[in-house]
Amino acid sequence: MTDQNDQQSTDAAADGPADSQAGEKKGFFSRLRKGMSRSSDNLGSTGGLFTKRVLDDETLERLEDLLIGADLGADTAMEVADTLRDEQFAKNITAKHVREALAKSILPHLQAVEAPLDIPKKHDGPFVILFVGVNGTGKTTTIGKLAQHYQKQKKSVMLAAGDTFRAAAIEQLTVWGQRAGVPVVAHEQGSDSASLAFDAMTEAQEKDVDILMIDTAGRLQNKTDLMAELEKMLRVIRKINPDAPHAVLQVLDATTGQNALNQVEAFRDVADVTGLVMTKLDGTAKGGIMVPLARKFKMPVHYIGVGESPDDLHRFEAKDFARALTGAGSLT
Ligand SMILES: Nc1nc2c(ncn2[C@@H]2O[C@H](COP(=O)(O)OP(=O)(O)OP(=O)(O)O)[C@@H](O)[C@H]2O)c(=O)[nH]1
Numbered sequence: 360m361t362d363q364n365d366q367q368s369t370d371a372a373a374d375g376p377a378d379s380q381a382g383e384k385k386g387f388f389s390r391l392r393k394g395m396s397r398s399s400d401n402l403g404s405t406g407g408l409f410t411k412r413v414l415d416d417e418t419l420e421r422l423e424d425l426l427i428g429a430d431l432g433a434d435t436a437m438e439v440a441d442t443l444r445d446e447q448f449a450k451n452i453t454a455k456h457v458r459e460a461l462a463k464s465i466l467p468h469l470q471a472v473e474a475p476l477d478i479p480k481k482h483d484g485p486f487v488i489l490f491v492g493v494n495g496t497g498k499t500t501t502i503g504k505l506a507q508h509y510q511k512q513k514k515s516v517m518l519a520a521g522d523t524f525r526a527a528a529i530e531q532l533t534v535w536g537q538r539a540g541v542p543v544v545a546h547e548q549g550s551d552s553a554s555l556a557f558d559a560m561t562e563a564q565e566k567d568v569d570i571l572m573i574d575t576a577g578r579l580q581n582k583t584d585l586m587a588e589l590e591k592m593l594r595v596i597r598k599i600n601p602d603a604p605h606a607v608l609q610v611l612d613a614t615t616g617q618n619a620l621n622q623v624e625a626f627r628d629v630a631d632v633t634g635l636v637m638t639k640l641d642g643t644a645k646g647g648i649m650v651p652l653a654r655k656f657k658m659p660v661h662y663i664g665v666g667e668s669p670d671d672l673h674r675f676e677a678k679d680f681a682r683a684l685t686g687a688g689s690l691t
């Protein structure tokens with residue numbers, strides 16, 4: 360995922376819809392914070408656990424349960440409980456301590472997966488991004504948001520309606536394409552998605568576009584069909600350019616919580632996933648799932664979605680995320 364060639368400067372630093380200005384950034388953070396406030400409020404209620412000066416095992420167990428309930432995973436829960444157990448003689452434990460211990464425990468894991476999606480400025484042929492993930496996670500919406508973002512950066516973009524299973528999916532991508540003013544390659548509903556990918560790859564090369572984003576179906580008749588279709592699409596794409604797709608982004612819906620772990624397990628090898636996008640963080644108590652995902656798969660996380668409009672996609676930043684999730688103050 361990273362750009363191996365330093366000569367090829369990337370726009371990674373500037374990359375990230377709506378993160379350029381301080382005001383926007385603040386607005387984004389409060390949105391993320393508000394969205395995830397149910398998680399951090401839950402964690403805030405940990406304060407109630409610490410009315411006793413002495414931190415007994417029962418209280419620590421309740422804390423562990425609470426953290427596991429917030430989808431943070433058993434490893435993190437145990438780590439935090441251990442830290443607090445070690446600290447108990449030194450300090451009078453408060454909710455603030457808990458938030459800080461938690462933030463400290465999760466931050467390194469989140470930082471390890473914070474990775475901008477590097478798109479080299481000069482690239483030999485179109486930079487191809489394939490979007491995968493189960494239905495309803497936000498693939499098509501994320502493509503639409505990114506199309507506008509790249510368009511604003513004066514990159515030429517093409518979209519491919521690779522979800523040929525549903526007519527509405529083709530229509531939805533076409534609308535996003537029109538909104539962004541970028542061409543959409545589409546075939547009729549029910550046609551072969553691999554042949555669509557073939558045509559889109561060919562056209563993107565002919566027109567020498569900078570970025571080709573290919574949508575895929577989230578649901579077919581069954582999971583086996585879906586995986587077979589993805590494999591076939593990949594084969595066809597690679598026939599045209601063995602280096603493509605240059606990125607395969609799996610989109611995850613934060614509100615599904617623990618199930619996100621199974622989804623990554625199911626897709627990562629079949630589709631050669633290179634990075635993750637997590638959507639719907641604007642209305643969920645489930646954002647904690649990012650932590651076990653980071654710990655288990657160590658896969659780069661590029662973007663997070665905090666709403667349905669084009670500006671609601673942001674680069675994943677570990678510190679902001681940890682602060683929003685735990686309600687901790689500024690992190691150093
Ligand atoms: N609140 C919120 N809604 C989102 C976000 N991202 C996507 N959505 C909504 O989630 C729903 C599903 O999004 P899609 O982009 O159609 O999902 P998909 O993965 O393409 O789904 P399939 O085509 O069925 O596989 C839509 O109503 C989107 O508007 C987000 O970050 N926040």
Ligand SMILES: [Mg+2]
Pocket residue numbers: 498499500522528574575577
């Ligand atoms: Mg879709």
